[in-house]
Amino acid sequence: MELLFAVYIFVLATFVGFEVITKVPKLLHTPLMSGSNAISGISIIGALVIAGFVEEPFRAMLGLFAVVFGAINVVGGFLVTDRMLQMFKRKPGDREARRAQS
């Protein structure tokens, strides 16, 4: 049952992913790549539990490395994406114009 549940979720989430991603315009493909890459750092939450279980030093060590790896991926990924996206601007002054309108 647990497994079935997992398969269900995987299938549905894959559908969601395909549908959502195909809507992203070419303009944003590089940020999309690095943003989704940051999301794949989610395995850090598995790593956290393992690193917290200190009773078995070797396992905890593996956990530590996994946490480091995961954190690099998550923090680096989101920050680098933000840096890229920050640069996407409309015409300068445009934002003010629109604000004034509404």
Place this chain on the structure above:
Amino acid sequence: MELLFAVYIFVLATFVGFEVITKVPKLLHTPLMSGSNAISGISIIGALVIAGFVEEPFRAMLGLFAVVFGAINVVGGFLVTDRMLQMFKRKPGDREARRAQS
């Protein structure tokens, strides 16, 4: 847990639904309406189990009605959608033309 699972599936399927449906062009909105309507007849599969459990006549009776209702919805819905879609054609002769090309 069962409930959580159900919620997960509901949320993900809703996302899928929104993404997929927003891509359907206006041209096809009426068939979409009747096609998705046919899918909502899925409760027939709950009805089948109930109608099969004849030991409790009243429940089985409810099941019988539910099966009838569900079957009307499913059969009628898919057929009427098919009838509509059958009518959507490109230019007459177009299909032949394309077949000849490929």
Place this chain on the structure above:
Amino acid sequence: MTHIISELAYLVAGVLFITGLKWLSSPESARRGNMIAAVGMFIAIVATLVMQEILSFRLIVIGTVIGAVVGAVAALRVAMTAMPQMVAVFNGFGGGASALVAWAEYLRLRPGGFAMDTPISIVATTIIGAVTFSGSMVAYAKLQELVTGRPIVYRFQQASNLLLALLIVGVCGYLVVGAFSTGPQMELYIAAMVLSLILGVVFVLPIGGADMPVVISLLNAFSGLAAAAAGFVLKNHVLIVSGALVGSSGVILTRIMCWAMNRSLANVLFSAFGAEVAVVGAAGTTAGPTVKSVTPDEAAILLGYAKSVIIAPGYGLAASRAQNEVRDLADALERRGVDVKYAIHPVAGRMPGHMNVLLAEASVPYEKLLDMDEINPEFPKADVALVLGANDVVNPAARHDKSSPLYGMPILDVDKAAHVIVIKRSLNPGFAGVDNELFYLDRTRMLFADGRDGLVKIMQELERV
């Protein structure tokens, strides 16, 4: 093990439903998409019959046969113009099936005691399913004109409806909270169901016939939700997946229709829109300036010697079942070298995409059916705009008259064509109940006739031109 197999079969069914809906997004693949969804349904049904414990197949067979025959006959015999009410009926039965399933589960589970969340799911399925059932039947009756299509209004209507809704919420709350105690639970449950059936009726009664498509689409969303809720009751995941899909589809279509009419959903549901049609209309017809009418032979000349003609069909096309005649006319014009296109407004007619379905029935290739946004820039270049039983969707007041109920709705810019020919039976207003200044423009000619008759006459004259 059988459990796993049936769950997998259900997953496959769900995937097929999704794929089917995806394929519905292009006219090329739409038909296959519908079939794929039907295959998904078949798989789900077979998996249920094979994998679940079924004591007797007698009732199942009887029920399925009756339902399938009724559904098939209805689906194959209904006229294309009656599609909206057909969808409403089917939809109502779907909601009804969910409600009945919930009822049966209530009977089964109550003696043994419920799991935590089941009472809520059961009650929700029952209410939503019952409202869907009775509401859809009223929508059907209105569209089929078994009762008047006009909004049925009476004093304290909204107040009493609100009271009824609150009553249902109260009963349900009691049912859920008291689910684990004894008491007159069964009676209350049935009361909740009956009250919901009544709510469905009184909820739809005050809504005008022309707003029924919105209501049907909303009820479609409801029937999806009912199926999903039934899935929560039965812990059946294919029900949840399908219900969620249908629910979101219904919500999106409802939203699109409201947008295209530039009205809020609340306005559609609660404003008894169209109740005063006669009054405004009559005023407009008697007091207004005069209009120029045209005879079929004059119209034939105008059309026959034009370089480009845009046909803007509306509800009158459906009402007079003129889809084949309009196609014949277009063909005749094209043989004469006239460029003919169709301008399709998103809410022309009485269902989303209504015009598309009708014209497709008459084998008009769908590339000729142009969306409002595409065709509007073409009107200034067109020689003749032929308005066929359309009214609100070509009313220029929507552009400039802030007091008009249509104000803000995007319209087809037929008034920008060099000439406008309007075929309708009278100067009566359309669904929104407002007069149309288009009819009084200098460049407009009215051809007062039933849509089909008018077209046939033009055709006859055209052959002589």
Place this chain on the structure above:
Amino acid sequence: MTHIISELAYLVAGVLFITGLKWLSSPESARRGNMIAAVGMFIAIVATLVMQEILSFRLIVIGTVIGAVVGAVAALRVAMTAMPQMVAVFNGFGGGASALVAWAEYLRLRPGGFAMDTPISIVATTIIGAVTFSGSMVAYAKLQELVTGRPIVYRFQQASNLLLALLIVGVCGYLVVGAFSTGPQMELYIAAMVLSLILGVVFVLPIGGADMPVVISLLNAFSGLAAAAAGFVLKNHVLIVSGALVGSSGVILTRIMCWAMNRSLANVLFSAFGAEVAVVGAAGTTAGPTVKSVTPDEAAILLGYAKSVIIAPGYGLAASRAQNEVRDLADALERRGVDVKYAIHPVAGRMPGHMNVLLAEASVPYEKLLDMDEINPEFPKADVALVLGANDVVNPAARHDKSSPLYGMPILDVDKAAHVIVIKRSLNPGFAGVDNELFYLDRTRMLFADGRDGLVKIMQELERV
């Protein structure tokens, strides 16, 4: 109860990831979308820390701090032009984290015995994660030119790679089948991991540096799959949801890139494309007809007196970091009343959307960046097409020369403009290693210079014009 709360938190995180990706589809909301996804991640992490049994936070804090600092410093200091390799590194670490998690779970679960499906999930996570890790690191090294960007080929390469892959499959099969028996399981498990690391290396080595974006995107899909597989191991649903999202995103981007280059994925991965660059290139330069070169002041005159200029940037823009200079030039031209647009080919540069990111960095408003399909009809009307360090994406051979490796790739039609100015350092070929007949056209003028230098000089001259 805590379990339910954390599951709900995970569900919220999943929904935020989806919402974030949805918002990434418009430049207006993309930044917020990324933040929303980050919030989702934060919620998932907090829920884990609060709700799961954690014996000690020491290692967690150490690990998180180290990782966060390293990640943040790298992310904030990397040059925009080095984005591809940065993404590769991050991606590799993600895959590595999944593999390590699987290893730890293997150690934990093996003594007690596995549930039915766990061995498969663990093994899958390990292999995919390890391949992702080592493959990404090699991709990084190639792009950063720590090793040569050229395909590294040797005899029996494909055969030995295949053998390695089969060996891994064999070991894994044995591991899964024998999961419930005793024996040298642990050793075999480690062997599988090491072999996978090797596979990642040898898989990427023969792929040319310019094809790295495709590889990175594919490895991105892998890291998603690894996370999803880890979710199957841990029965953690937010891992599954996120992994599936990333997996599909990676697959789609990979497909899009292959389409845009008109090559199959297999061709990208296995053909050692670009290994013979030098040969073809040299042949082209020595034996070909002569080209007309142009001085910066002549170019400035051509540009300054044009009515409309289209700039077609390519990899050379990234290599010479000329994004600010190109913007300055465009501004200067616009001040003189010249209409300036940018033509963005989908695979110009070395990543999908590479040009967009670079030009956005220089604050070029994104409405000026026109897709290939939009801009191509404009070239015939343009006075000057300024090709800035682009080569393959403007090679007319793609249109007509069936023997060219570029044949069939859609290109920017710069050769249809009245004049073409090409800024690059030499006549050397671009990534595909083929000569470009564009350079030999009558209307083409070559400005041999580093991209940035060339632009700066044109600017200087322009001020005098």
